[in-house]
Amino acid sequence: MRNIKVGIIGGGGIAGAHAKAYRKLPFVNIIAVADITPGRAEEFAEKYNLKETQAFTDYKELLKISELDAVSICTPNVSHHQISIDALRAGKQVLLEKPMSVTLAEAIDMVNVSKQTGGMLSIGFQPRYDPNMKLLKDIVSSGELGQIYYVETGGGRRRGMPGGTFINKKLAGAGAMADVGCYSLDLVLNTLNHPRPLTVSAFTTNHFGTNKRYHPEADKFEVEDFGVAMIRFENEMVLQFKISWAMHMDTLGPTMFLGTDGGLKVTPQGIGPWSGVWQGKVGSMQLFQDDNMGHLSRDVLLKDDDINLFDEKVRDFAEAVRDGRPAPIPGEEILIQQAIIDGVLRSSQERKEVSIELPHHISLPSKQG
Structure with a gap:
């Protein structure tokens, strides 16, 4: 060796x-x-x-x-x-x-x-190295949920705005989208084997970052502290993506996968004002399905680990x-989320839905599962 x-x-x-x-x-x-x-x-x-x-x-x-x-x-x-x-x-x-x-x-x-x-x-x-992230991908890839047609992901901190280079547009390029939103996107895109996005319709704001009541560097705050977007994919799936560094709310909700045969609800691990976004491990998973007896729901047994x-x-x-x-x-995989973040920022600036153009000469997986 x-x-x-x-x-x-x-x-x-x-x-x-x-x-x-x-x-x-x-x-x-x-x-x-x-x-x-x-x-x-x-x-x-x-x-x-x-x-x-x-x-x-x-x-x-x-x-x-x-x-x-x-x-x-x-x-x-x-x-x-x-x-x-x-x-x-x-x-x-x-x-x-x-x-x-x-x-x-x-x-x-x-x-x-x-x-x-x-x-x-x-x-x-x-976060990809969390055994339960791998378990999540295995469940979705198995086909147990059927065809995935809607996914919702993101997260929000009650308070959790950084400063310095993170809020300087020339150095960071974007705010909450690039800092913590990228983790949410990777969670979903990796689970679904990186489907190709087609369009994005988005809205972003920085109401908290530019307010001196909430941020000590408000006069230097140049990026978004909140964003929401609807993304359409080539496999007839849509993704609702939302992220926030600060808000008057305790949560923006769990990540959800809705399929024709079942649904999966996933929440991140962590508590406190800086938690609520996908930066680490899975906290819980619940599976929802039907059978002849009616509606079924169960907690997915998570894997215990002490992995750093x-x-x-x-x-x-x-x-x-x-x-x-x-x-x-x-990088070929992460290129897709960069395309989505780029689309979010363009759509918000132009105040309309925008198309996402990915180079076809770069080999990217295009099928779910």
């Missing part, structure tokens, strides 16, 4: 989570860290006891290290596209934090370059690099 050498681009909090996860893997050596802020990479290496790690302010210098196998990209959203492209062209395998990109065009470019170079582009959606989802994400990527496996969560 060979060891692999990785670098971390970005020195913020999420980069620290990557460093901690990599250090638990005996076959991984972190040999380089880069951050645009002078001195921050050195501070990062010291904080996480990375004694023989090189520090850079320019990530391009990090990418010149010939023995470097892979990089974790943990930078603001706006930089994801270019850094990923440069890393792939430098022959490095890439683990990229969500969201994949700011625009759909960037996401398409990233997937194209991954294919051209043969490099791995894996996007960081750790973030560590699993990093481990799976590292093992894929070591073993030469394909990307655990390939």
Whole structure:
């Protein structure tokens, strides 16, 4: 079993989570860290006891290290596209934090370059590693619910608005949609095997973020804190998608799959004002069906586990690099949710339904189950 050498681009909090996860893997050596802020990479290496790690302010210098196998990209959203492209062209395998990109065009470019170079582009959606997320997909894929014709997903925090780069449109690209909405979309799209979206009709607001009563950086708040959309898919299914960073409500409801033979209600794990969105594990599942005796409903028995989802994400990527496996969560799949987020923002701005155009030269699953 060979060891692999990785670098971390970005020195913020999420980069620290990557460093901690990599250090638990005996076959991984972190040999380089880069951050645009002078001195921050050195501070990062010291904080996480990375004694023989090189520090850079320019990530391009990090990418010149010939023995470097892979990089974790943990930078603001706006930089994801270019850094990923440069890393792939430098022959490095890439683990990229969500969201994949700011625009759909960037996401398409990233997937194209991954294919051209043969490099791995894996996007960081750790909730997929919850055994109950896999159980959910197994139930839907089994056909037990029949044909899925309506899905509702999303979530809302009573209060949970970040600040800094998250609310700067030039750096983040979008707000709640890109920050936590992408998790809801991945939950549904992965469960349904990534059907192709056709149209989006959406509405977004930022009533809370731009109000000093609710946010200390209201004068700097440039993105949406709430959004709702209806998405039509090619398989005669519709998705109602809703997300909120702040609201006068305790919940926006569970995720629901309605099928011709049954329905499934799924709620996320967690309590408190920052919970209520799909960032981690499944909290509960209920199955609804009919038989000759009438209406039936039952709780789905969830699998107990003590899995650290973030560590699993990093481990799976590292093992894929070591073993030469394909990307655990390939960019081709995440491209679909980027298309939906792009459509949501366009529809809201134009105040009308918009079409979603996906490139047909990129191979994407098109059938449910």
